[in-house]
Amino acid sequence: MRAGADARPRSTPATTVHDHITDAVKTPDLIRLTDDVILARFETMKVYAALGAVRSLLRRGRVVPGQTLVDSSSGIYALALAMACHRYGLRCHIVASTTVDATMRAQLEILGATVDAMPPSQSLRLDQELRVRHVRRLLAERPDFHWMRQYHDGVHHEGYREFAELLTGALPKGPLTVVGAVGTGASTGGLARALRESGRSVRLVGIQPFGSVTFGSERFEDPEAIIAGIGSSIPFGNVRHELYDTVHWLDFRHAMAGAVGLLREHAVFAGLSTGAAHLAASWEAARDPGRLHLVLGADTGHRYAERVFARHAEALDPAGLRPRTIVSPDDLRPPWSVMEWAGRAAPEAARTAEGDTPCPVPSVELLP
Numbered sequence: 001m002r003a004g005a006d007a008r009p010r011s012t013p014a015t016t017v018h019d020h021i022t023d024a025v026k027t028p029d030l031i032r033l034t035d036d037v038i039l040a041r042f043e044t045m046k047v048y049a050a051l052g053a054v055r056s057l058l059r060r061g062r063v064v065p066g067q068t069l070v071d072s073s074s075g076i077y078a079l080a081l082a083m084a085c086h087r088y089g090l091r092c093h094i095v096a097s098t099t100v101d102a103t104m105r106a107q108l109e110i111l112g113a114t115v116d117a118m119p120p121s122q123s124l125r126l127d128q129e130l131r132v133r134h135v136r137r138l139l140a141e142r143p144d145f146h147w148m149r150q151y152h153d154g155v156h157h158e159g160y161r162e163f164a165e166l167l168t169g170a171l172p173k174g175p176l177t178v179v180g181a182v183g184t185g186a187s188t189g190g191l192a193r194a195l196r197e198s199g200r201s202v203r204l205v206g207i208q209p210f211g212s213v214t215f216g217s218e219r220f221e222d223p224e225a226i227i228a229g230i231g232s233s234i235p236f237g238n239v240r241h242e243l244y245d246t247v248h249w250l251d252f253r254h255a256m257a258g259a260v261g262l263l264r265e266h267a268v269f270a271g272l273s274t275g276a277a278h279l280a281a282s283w284e285a286a287r288d289p290g291r292l293h294l295v296l297g298a299d300t301g302h303r304y305a306e307r308v309f310a311r312h313a314e315a316l317d318p319a320g321l322r323p324r325t326i327v328s329p330d331d332l333r334p335p336w337s338v339m340e341w342a343g344r345a346a347p348e349a350a351r352t353a354e355g356d357t358p359c360p361v362p363s364v365e366l367l368p
């Protein structure tokens with residue numbers, strides 16, 4: 001037990017026997033880090049996005065059992081989609097980023113997914129653009145494929161309603177601040193909107209890396225940045241900018257400090273996006289004591305074992321880190337900036353083309 005940890009007993013839910021692994025991995029461990037900060041730590045949070053999307057598409061007849069679902073992925077969504085396809089008798093084809101390692105690829109192949117590994121590229125932007133182009137070529141050859149469009153199809157927001165219901169039952173009533181990586185926009189946006197629709201007062205704090213077009217930091221470069229899934233070099237239609245109250249931009253070194261600090265202080269092994277969210281949430285909670293803050297821990301730290309955790313001696317001390325407070329994206333500066341976004345619209349460079357506008361988020365009965 002960490003020093004000063006509250007030794008009060010917690011209620012333990014009855015153990016559930018699940019019908020499929022997706023039901024087990026989609027449920028996070030809720031861990032109290034401080035009186036005001038709780039971590040929702042997932043094995044892979046994108047199971048909510050993939051499972052909810054597949055169920056909705058099947059229910060609406062947009063896909064049928066046996067059909068092939070295809071998408072581009074940096075890894076975590078690929079595995080989540082492959083598991084959802086395994087559950088519902090669908091085929092899966094992944095156009096994989098260079099960040100998909102041998103362990104991830106082996107899992108995908110054993111699950112029955114076919115994988116097109118793209119060659120290394122000179123930049124994240126080029127990597128993402130090449131993958132999308134490859135998907136379009138596949139669709140031209142195989143019109144029976146269904147493109148999941150995790151970046152643009154609002155159906156990926158749907159699964160997070162179930163997560164919101166879980167949190168409503170588990171967390172005390174009252175105002176809540178949700179802190180998480182923006183990525184495709186589905187997890188933070190979908191969760192915050194579902195919680196707000198339930199009547200809860202929710203502040204949404206998004207985490208971005210430098211170099212991401214999503215909230216206007218594309219003019220910067222972070223040579224060490226390997227924070228897969230937290231930002232983007234191309235516009236994502238699923239990011240609803242008006243949902244965000246605050247945005248933090250952090251470089252690799254600060255995300256590393258948050259991830260190593262989380263493991264050192266709380267024995268939680270989680271990825272870089274979780275580390276960045278943990279650091280930002282700690283600062284937010286110190287400014288607003290008494291308000292509950294929820295950190296979204298999207299995945300474990302295994303992908304970062306060598307390039308982050310093996311270098312733990314280099315990690316900065318989180319206690320000495322503070323952001324630069326700015327009032328406009330024009331004032332943005334590394335290594336850590338924070339701004340009250342206050343529901344602003346998307347920056348010009350982050351606006352999607354007409355053909356990539358997000359599909360409406362459906363409200364449908366989900367398959368079991």
